[in-house]
Amino acid sequence: MSDLDQWIAKLKNCQFLTEQEVISLCTKAKEILISESNVEIVHTPVTVCGDIHGQFHDLIELFKVGGDCPDTNYLFLGDLVDRGFNSVETFLLLLAFKVRFPDRITIIRGNHESRQTTQVYGFYDECQRKYGSANIWRHCTDVFDYLTISAVIENRVFCVHGGLSPNIVEIDDVKSLDRKQEVPHEGAMCDLLWSDPEDIIGWGVSPRGAGYIFGGDITKEFNRTNNYDFICRAHQLVLEGYKTMFDDQLITVWSAPNYCYRVGNQASILELDDNLEKKFKIFLAANVEQRGLIGRHPVPDYFL
Amino acid sequence: MPKIENTTGMPINLIIDELKSDDIRKRIHSVKHLDLIASTIGPDRTKNELIPFIQELLDDDDEVLIELVDSLSRNFVELVGGQAQVLLPTFEALCRVEDASVREKAANQIKKCLTQLPDQKKVEELSIGIIKRLNDSDYYMAKNAVAILIPAIFNQVSQNNQNDLINIILKLSQDQIPQVRKFTSMYFQDLVKHFPLINETFIQNILNSFIKDEQDFIRMYIVDALIQSSKTPFFQKQQNFILNMFKQLAEDQSWRVRFYFCDKLAEIGEAVTKDGYRKNFQNYHLKFLQDAEPEMKSIAALKIERVSGLMDPEDILNKLIPLLKTIQSDTNAFVRNALASSVLALCPIIGKKNTSEQILPIFLTLLKDQDSEVRITLFKKLSLITNVLGVDSLSQSVIPALTELAQDKNWRIRASTIEVLSFFARAIGPEFLSDKVLKLLLDWMGDKVSSVRQTAIQQTAQLISILGLAWADKNLLTKIWAFQSIQNYLHRLTVLFTINQITSQLTNDYILKTIVPILQAMAKDSVANIRSNVCRTSIQLAKEKGGNIADPMKKILQTLSDDQDAEVKYQAKSALESL
Numbered sequence: 001m002s003d004l005d006q007w008i009a010k011l012k013n014c015q016f017l018t019e020q021e022v023i024s025l026c027t028k029a030k031e032i033l034i035s036e037s038n039v040e041i042v043h044t045p046v047t048v049c050g051d052i053h054g055q056f057h058d059l060i061e062l063f064k065v066g067g068d069c070p071d072t073n074y075l076f077l078g079d080l081v082d083r084g085f086n087s088v089e090t091f092l093l094l095l096a097f098k099v100r101f102p103d104r105i106t107i108i109r110g111n112h113e114s115r116q117t118t119q120v121y122g123f124y125d126e127c128q129r130k131y132g133s134a135n136i137w138r139h140c141t142d143v144f145d146y147l148t149i150s151a152v153i154e155n156r157v158f159c160v161h162g163g164l165s166p167n168i169v170e171i172d173d174v175k176s177l178d179r180k181q182e183v184p185h186e187g188a189m190c191d192l193l194w195s196d197p198e199d200i201i202g203w204g205v206s207p208r209g210a211g212y213i214f215g216g217d218i219t220k221e222f223n224r225t226n227n228y229d230f231i232c233r234a235h236q237l238v239l240e241g242y243k244t245m246f247d248d249q250l251i252t253v254w255s256a257p258n259y260c261y262r263v264g265n266q267a268s269i270l271e272l273d274d275n276l277e278k279k280f281k282i283f284l285a286a287n288v289e290q291r292g293l294i295g296r297h298p299v300p301d302y303f304l
Numbered sequence: 305m306p307k308i309e310n311t312t313g314m315p316i317n318l319i320i321d322e323l324k325s326d327d328i329r330k331r332i333h334s335v336k337h338l339d340l341i342a343s344t345i346g347p348d349r350t351k352n353e354l355i356p357f358i359q360e361l362l363d364d365d366d367e368v369l370i371e372l373v374d375s376l377s378r379n380f381v382e383l384v385g386g387q388a389q390v391l392l393p394t395f396e397a398l399c400r401v402e403d404a405s406v407r408e409k410a411a412n413q414i415k416k417c418l419t420q421l422p423d424q425k426k427v428e429e430l431s432i433g434i435i436k437r438l439n440d441s442d443y444y445m446a447k448n449a450v451a452i453l454i455p456a457i458f459n460q461v462s463q464n465n466q467n468d469l470i471n472i473i474l475k476l477s478q479d480q481i482p483q484v485r486k487f488t489s490m491y492f493q494d495l496v497k498h499f500p501l502i503n504e505t506f507i508q509n510i511l512n513s514f515i516k517d518e519q520d521f522i523r524m525y526i527v528d529a530l531i532q533s534s535k536t537p538f539f540q541k542q543q544n545f546i547l548n549m550f551k552q553l554a555e556d557q558s559w560r561v562r563f564y565f566c567d568k569l570a571e572i573g574e575a576v577t578k579d580g581y582r583k584n585f586q587n588y589h590l591k592f593l594q595d596a597e598p599e600m601k602s603i604a605a606l607k608i609e610r611v612s613g614l615m616d617p618e619d620i621l622n623k624l625i626p627l628l629k630t631i632q633s634d635t636n637a638f639v640r641n642a643l644a645s646s647v648l649a650l651c652p653i654i655g656k657k658n659t660s661e662q663i664l665p666i667f668l669t670l671l672k673d674q675d676s677e678v679r680i681t682l683f684k685k686l687s688l689i690t691n692v693l694g695v696d697s698l699s700q701s702v703i704p705a706l707t708e709l710a711q712d713k714n715w716r717i718r719a720s721t722i723e724v725l726s727f728f729a730r731a732i733g734p735e736f737l738s739d740k741v742l743k744l745l746l747d748w749m750g751d752k753v754s755s756v757r758q759t760a761i762q763q764t765a766q767l768i769s770i771l772g773l774a775w776a777d778k779n780l781l782t783k784i785w786a787f788q789s790i791q792n793y794l795h796r797l798t799v800l801f802t803i804n805q806i807t808s809q810l811t812n813d814y815i816l817k818t819i820v821p822i823l824q825a826m827a828k829d830s831v832a833n834i835r836s837n838v839c840r841t842s843i844q845l846a847k848e849k850g851g852n853i854a855d856p857m858k859k860i861l862q863t864l865s866d867d868q869d870a871e872v873k874y875q876a877k878s879a880l881e882s883l
Contacts, residue, residue: 045793045831065715067754067794070871071833103832103871132327273792274831281752 004028004100011093014056014086016130025092026139028099033146038174040151042106046073048159048270050234050253051110054084054122057286058257058267059093065283066269069097070104075151077234077253078110078161078193081140082121083260088130091123091140109147110161110235111193111210114183145180149192154276156229163233164214164222165191166203171226185210196236197250216246223249232270241268241282258285308343316344323361331368335361338375339383347385355384358394366403373398373409381420388417389430396434399449400441411449415456424460431457432465439472444481451476451487455494459501470506477510482519489514493528499536507533508542511549520558527553527561527568534575547576547584554588559597566592566603570610581614586623593627598634602642605631609646617654625650625662632666637675644670644681648688659692671705676717679709683724695731702728703740710744715753722748722759726766734771737779746783749798750790757798765805773809777818785822793831800826800837807848815845820856827860832869839864839872843879858883 007017007025017025047066052059066072080094081087097105111117118124118141127137151159152171167188168174177189184190194211197219198204204213219231231250238254245252257267271279312319312333319337322330334341338358342350361372376395381388395417398410414434421427435453438446454469461469473495476488492514496507514526530546530553533539539546550572553565565572569589573581589611592604612620631643647666651659667689670682690698709721725745728736737745745767748760764784768776787799803810803819810819827838839861846857861883864876 045833064755065753067797071797071837072754072794073833101871103869132329271792271794273794275791277791279752 004096008093008096008100011089011096012060014089016088017092019131019135022092022136023139025096025099026143029095029143030146032099032102033143033148036146036148038149038177038179039171040106040108040148042075042151042153042159044154044276045271045273046075046106046153048075048077048153048232048253048272050077050255050268051079052076052084052090053079053112053256053259054081054087054090054126055256055259055261055285056084056086056090056093058255059090061257061283061286062255062267062269065281066271070101073104075106075153075159076108077159077232078108078147079112079234080107080110081123082112082118084122084256085126087123087126088136095143106151107147108151108159108161109144109149109179109183109193111183113141113144113147115141115144116182145182149177149179149189150174152228153232153272155227156276157232157272158223158226158228158230159232160192161233162191162193162211162235163195163197164212164218164231165195166212167191169222169225194235197233197245197252199245216249219246219250229276237263237265239263239265241266242270242280257283261285308340310340310344312337312340316341323357328365328367331361331364332371335368335371335375338372339378339380342380342383347383351384351387351390355390355394359397362394362397362401366401366406369398369401369403369406373406373413377409377413381417386420388420389426391417392430392434396438396449399438400443400446402445404445404448407445407448408452411452414449414453418457427457428461428465432461432468435469435472439476444479444484447476447479447484448487451491452494455491455498458495458498466501470502473510474506477513482522485514485517485519485522486525489517489522489525489529492525493532496529496533496538497536499533499538504538504542507538508545515549515552520556520560523553523556523558524561524564527565527572531568531571531575534572539575547580551584551588554585559595559600562592562595563599563603566600566607569607570614573611573614578614581611582616582619586611586615586619590623590627593624593631598636598639601631601634602636602639605639605642606646608643609649612650612653620650620654621658621662625666628666632669637678640670640673640675640678641681644673644678645685648682648685651689651692656692659689663689664693668701671701672708676709676712676714679705680717680720683721686724686727690731695728695736699728699732699736703738707740707744710747715751715756718748718751718753719756719759722756722763725763726770729767729770734775734779737767737771742779745780749784749802750787750795754794758801761798761802761805764802765809768806768809773811773814777814781818785818788822788826793829793834796826796829796831796834797837800834800841803841804844807844810849812849812851812853815849815853816856819845820860823857823860827864832867832872835864835867835869835872836875839875839879843882846879846883854883 007021010017049062076094080091094107098107112121118137124137128134149160153159165188173188179189183193191211194206194208196206196213198213198215200213200215201217202215203218206213223230230248232253234253236252237259238252241254243252251270253268253270255267255269257265259265266282266284268280268282271281310316319334320341322334325331342354345354361368376391380391384390392414395410395414399407401407418427418431431453435450439450450472454473458466458469473488476484479485492510495502499507511526511529514522517523526549530550534546553561556562569585572585576584589604589607592600595601615624628643628647631639634640647663651663670678673679706721706724709717712718745760748756751757751760764780784802785799787795790796799822823838823842826834829835842857842860846854858880861876861880864872865880867873867876
């Protein structure tokens with residue numbers, strides 16, 4: 001236990017762990033994640049968070065608004081890595097929380113928790129830069145395979161990273177999938193991590209090249225069949241931090257403020273209290289002072 | 305010097321090898337531990353092998369060089385057996401690199417090494433050699449170090465050498481590359497300290513050539529040179545020259561020069577004394593407060609705090625304060641912010657009556673500023689005006705401002721405002737904490753942002769230490785304990801966090817009477833996070849209070865050690881074990 005507490009303390013300071021420590025953490029994590037169902041059961045109260053994308057200091061800001069783990073229960077909807085500067089620290093901190101407090105935090109897999117995507121969008125490069133080799137990346141991507149792909153809160157809220165799939169009608173269809181693999185290019189598991197809601201009727205081709213777009217009728221049918229109040233997902237940037245669609249039957253939560261350090265958007269988290277009452281909390285990116293000194297060279301003289 | 309311990313977990317040979325590794329991170333790591341290597345191999349081998357080896361690293365990336373110069377700045381003179389001159393070639397080479405911070409550190413290290421050499425002749429020989437070589441270098445950046453070193457050794461060398469150095473400075477001041485002229489200007493302030501070893505004519509010639517320079521960043525640094533020369537006898541002989549040049553800089557076309565001048569007003573005032581300041585520069589400061597450039601207004605407003613000590617109180621009243629009335633409504637928030645941070649410094653100087661008539665209106669206007677930063681800045685300087693006018697008269701006007709800030713959209717503003725409470729509580733006492741103010745505090749305790757709630761809890765603890773437990777219980781605590789029945793668990797947690805924060809101020813009686821029942825009730829809460837924190841609070845109370853508290857706490861922990869939640873169970877069990 002004290003090892004974990006030490007690692008958590010280090011990571012909270014944005015210091016990354018040694019290779020040995022990471023391997024140890026990943027091994028422990030797999031032991032816990034392996035027993036989670038494809039549709040993990042989560043109880044209220046819980047705070048749901050969307051994409052983080054390696055924006056570590058904004059994650060700290062999120063905790064300042066929503067409360068520290070484990071006093072507050074959290075459900076992260078995936079896409080913890082890629083694009084931001086600190087995917088390593090972000091992922092490892094949340095993983096360490098998961099191992100230390102398995103009942104207080106749930107992590108769902110996003111489309112960026114994949115070997116293919118992380119080689120293009122930054123996580124692989126960051127691991128190389130910080131550790132000098134691809135070992136850490138390999139161990140982390142192995143852990144990705146174990147992450148669950150959906151959750152249900154009190155049998156009333158369905159949580160997934162992307163959206164729905166034409167191959168998933170009842171929730172049992174999700175349970176019967178084999179999730180312990182690299183995110184496939186097509187099929188139900190891929191759709192759940194890649195699809196987007198859209199103001200159309202029925203299903204459509206997704207401009208992302210994976211998953212589908214789906215309309216309000218599909219959403220309402222799915223919710224009615226499975227007795228859900230609404231679907232909670234992330235995956236799409238929302239300038240105001242959150243967006244509700246289809247008569248509140250689908251909510252998108254986005255938790256990476258000032259996305260890629262330039263979009264200037266707000267971020268939000270969704271607090272569900274003991275009685276499943278909804279409250280959105282908006283927050284902005286952490287200031288430069290909060291980010292601390294990222295080792296920078298002084299401005300070259302010829303710019304004075 | 306004691307040997308340095310190897311805590312890297314790596315053998316010394318490996319660290320030495322990695323100095324030449326392909327991986328930049330490994331090179332940096334080894335360079336960071338140069339002192340360890342030197343300490344292990346001893347001064348002789350360090351002198352004869354390590355230092356020459358380091359010469360080969362000098363072609364490396366800036367990142368490595370930054371570490372290198374830092375590493376060599378630590379104790380290395382001792383590590384080479386006290387023979388500082390061994391390090392000079394390495395530092396000299398580091399004066400030729402692209403990175404400005406490395407060059408400056410290296411030059412300063414050369415200065416340090418030279419002070420540690422006992423033989424004056426040697427110092428002269430070595431320093432002149434270094435200076436001439438760097439000056440003759442093809443790479444113009446090397447002259448940076450020349451400008452730093454010449455003032456450092458000027459008074460330790462022969463007349464002939466001094467003449468040579470003077471000529472070098474003359475040439476540098478007229479170099480066609482602006483960078484080089486900039487270095488010369490920046491460090492000229494160190495050279496003028498050697499008056500009269502450097503003569504009047506020379507100083508005047510150099511300054512005259514700088515003031516005509518077309519680059520504002522070269523003219524800028526004349527301010528520093530003039531300030532330094534005012535501290536030498538040069539000032540007596542050439543007072544008019546100095547004052548006139550100051551005035552030229554104050555009226556310079558480039559706002560950056562005027563800005564730099566204004567920034568140093570307090571130092572200028574000290575150098576020329578109060579009379580000199582009032583006669584020559586006071587008007588410039590007043591002019592800057594009306595400058596077209598908002599940066600100028602801002603720096604001038606910021607300086608009010610320090611130059612007010614140089615001014616005649618009559619002038620403050622008649623000439624300075626009228627200008628402030630325009631500034632308090634300037635369109636730029638950072639200008640008003642600068643005013644907020646320094647205007648209250650005038651209160652102790654002009655006395656109670658004037659403060660009430662002149663400063664209080666400005667204070668009240670800034671208190672209602674639309675920008676919350678301005679209001680917060682004002683609050684931070686509150687004691688300056690309350691010391692003069694008394695706290696009571698102000699508290700009435702402050703409360704509406706506090707109330708508005710308490711509802712600001714930015715949670716950091718809300719959190720900073722909370723801290724103002726204990727300031728007033730300390731100064732006025734419980735009468736300040738009227739119903740209105742207490743309501744504010746309770747609102748903060750129930751804020752939607754966790755950090756604000758945390759700050760409010762800390763303030764509550766502060767208030768109890770100022771006003772006592774009895775007061776707190778009657779007016780505040782009972783309402784906080786009522787949070788137990790709020791539907792949202794995050795707010796129920798506030799009850800437990802508060803108990804944690806005020807443990808040291810609670811009496812055992814109070815705990816038995818009020819706290820124990822709360823904990824017993826919350827131990828049955830349906831949310832595991834609450835029960836987890838009951839464990840935390842119970843163990844804290846048991847350990848800090850002991851005595852008749854330990855038993856009821858143990859009982860609570862015992863019930864929780866059977867909890868269905870794994871984390872609660874674990875916490876309860878380990879808490880019981882530690883008791």
